[in-house]
Amino acid sequence: MSVKITVLGAGQEVGRAAILVEDSNENAVLLDYGVTFDESDIPVLPLGVKPCKLRAIAVTHAHLDHVGAVPMLFVSTRRPVVMTELTKELSKMMIEDMMKLAGYYLPFEHQELEKMLECTKEVSIGSELWLDGIRMELINAGHIPGSVMIRLDMKNRTILYTGDVNTIDTRLVRGASLSGVEANVLIIESTYGNVDHPDRKRVEDKFIETVKEIIEEGGTALIPAFALGRSQEILALFAERMPYADVYYDGMARRIMDLMLAHPRYINRIDLLKKAAQLFTPVQGTGMRKKILKEKGAVIVSPAGMLKGGPSLYYLKRLWKDRKSAVFLVSYQAPSTPGRRLLSEGVIEDGMSRIGARVYWFDFSSHAGASGLMRLIKEVKGLEKVIIVHGNDATAYELAYKVKEELGVDVFVPKNGESVEV
Numbered sequence: 001m002s003v004k005i006t007v008l009g010a011g012q013e014v015g016r017a018a019i020l021v022e023d024s025n026e027n028a029v030l031l032d033y034g035v036t037f038d039e040s041d042i043p044v045l046p047l048g049v050k051p052c053k054l055r056a057i058a059v060t061h062a063h064l065d066h067v068g069a070v071p072m073l074f075v076s077t078r079r080p081v082v083m084t085e086l087t088k089e090l091s092k093m094m095i096e097d098m099m100k101l102a103g104y105y106l107p108f109e110h111q112e113l114e115k116m117l118e119c120t121k122e123v124s125i126g127s128e129l130w131l132d133g134i135r136m137e138l139i140n141a142g143h144i145p146g147s148v149m150i151r152l153d154m155k156n157r158t159i160l161y162t163g164d165v166n167t168i169d170t171r172l173v174r175g176a177s178l179s180g181v182e183a184n185v186l187i188i189e190s191t192y193g194n195v196d197h198p199d200r201k202r203v204e205d206k207f208i209e210t211v212k213e214i215i216e217e218g219g220t221a222l223i224p225a226f227a228l229g230r231s232q233e234i235l236a237l238f239a240e241r242m243p244y245a246d247v248y249y250d251g252m253a254r255r256i257m258d259l260m261l262a263h264p265r266y267i268n269r270i271d272l273l274k275k276a277a278q279l280f281t282p283v284q285g286t287g288m289r290k291k292i293l294k295e296k297g298a299v300i301v302s303p304a305g306m307l308k309g310g311p312s313l314y315y316l317k318r319l320w321k322d323r324k325s326a327v328f329l330v331s332y333q334a335p336s337t338p339g340r341r342l343l344s345e346g347v348i349e350d351g352m353s354r355i356g357a358r359v360y361w362f363d364f365s366s367h368a369g370a371s372g373l374m375r376l377i378k379e380v381k382g383l384e385k386v387i388i389v390h391g392n393d394a395t396a397y398e399l400a401y402k403v404k405e406e407l408g409v410d411v412f413v414p415k416n417g418e419s420v421e422v
């Protein structure tokens with residue numbers, strides 16, 4: 001009896017992760033169900049699935065490209081959802097925020113989100129559960145607090161799905177490891193399947209040194225960062241290396257900080273996050289923003305990470321011509337985002353003058369690079385097949401080529417809608 005894996009999203013693309021695993025008796029489990037956003041910021045959904053056939057839905061973490069479409073499955077039915085407690089709390093916040101900005105385009109409302117939360121079984125990292133004869137185990141993914149990989153036993157086949165994964169220790173989470181884990185099939189992300197990140201310690205040293213230079217000259221250091229994960233990582237880094245600095249944090253990064261502090265067991269260096277909360281100042285309202293901009297030597301950490309909106313865009317526009325100040329991009333900059341355009345052209349919109357403030361980019365990725373991914377793949381025991389998702393053409397295929405060369409196992413890079421029999 002075989003198991004069929006169908007990619008409903010994240011097939012040869014980064015975003016809207018959605019993987020359907022089903023056996024010949026029509027028992028089905030859905031791993032993640034996320035959204036992606038098009039150039040006009042309209043949510044793009046994964047391919048459809050009949051919710052009534054799902055035995056369970058398992059969610060790896062609270063980024064919208066993994067959880068954003070899950071409430072859609074609750075329009076006409078109720079199914080059990082498995083995730084960590086922190087992922088549940090964070091997902092609620094992230095989905096509510098998306099509904100505020102793009103509710104018109106979404107095929108669900110608050111009621112469906114409520115149903116999803118009611119049906120959620122909170123499972124802690126490292127533990128396992130049985131649902132309708134299907135065994136599930138959650139393994140630390142090292143990506144953001146609360147994130148997990150999912151190991152599934154179905155019809156004598158063991159399937160391991162990484163979600164988004166990182167192998168290095170950060171202040172927020174400990175790196176992932178698969179040593180000693182057995183699986184016949186590995187479904188792995190490949191966001192950075194063809195490159196290695198520079199050494200994290202060196203990136204941090206250079207970043208801290210550059211921020212110091214800017215504030216010592218009386219400029220403002222603006223750090224646009226994703227609200228979930230990157231903002232708190234940067235704040236914890238400042239708490240450790242620049243506790244004396246005037247650091248402010250704004251937007252949804254504030255509420256997420258509070259949530260993380262309320263769930264200390266998910267945080268690697270909770271001491272540093274607590275210290276950041278004690279030393280640094282959350283920003284409340286526009287009046288305070290104006291005051292901060294007049295201050296000399298302020299450091300501001302704020303979403304949106306790709307400058308698509310939020311307070312980071314507000315600050316950027318006001319610091320635009322200030323040659324003493326600098327913008328530090330610390331997150332992935334997707335094509336056709338203002339952040340990417342700022343890096344390549346020095347503008348964020350047509351017809352504007354080039355930025356006068358300095359612009360830097362630092363690689364603080366929370367995804368494993370090519371070597372980290374290869375290490376994880378090699379650690380898995382009994383591996384027969386590898387399915388590569390959550391990467392673009394270049395990253396997914398280069399990783400596929402390497403796996404095939406070095407391990408000789410079957411490798412697949414399915415498109416959305418394609419299935420692999422395992």
Ligand SMILES: [Zn+2]
Nearest residue numbers: 061063143164
């Ligand atoms: Zn993620």
Ligand SMILES: [Zn+2]
Nearest residue numbers: 015063065164
């Ligand atoms: Zn992702």
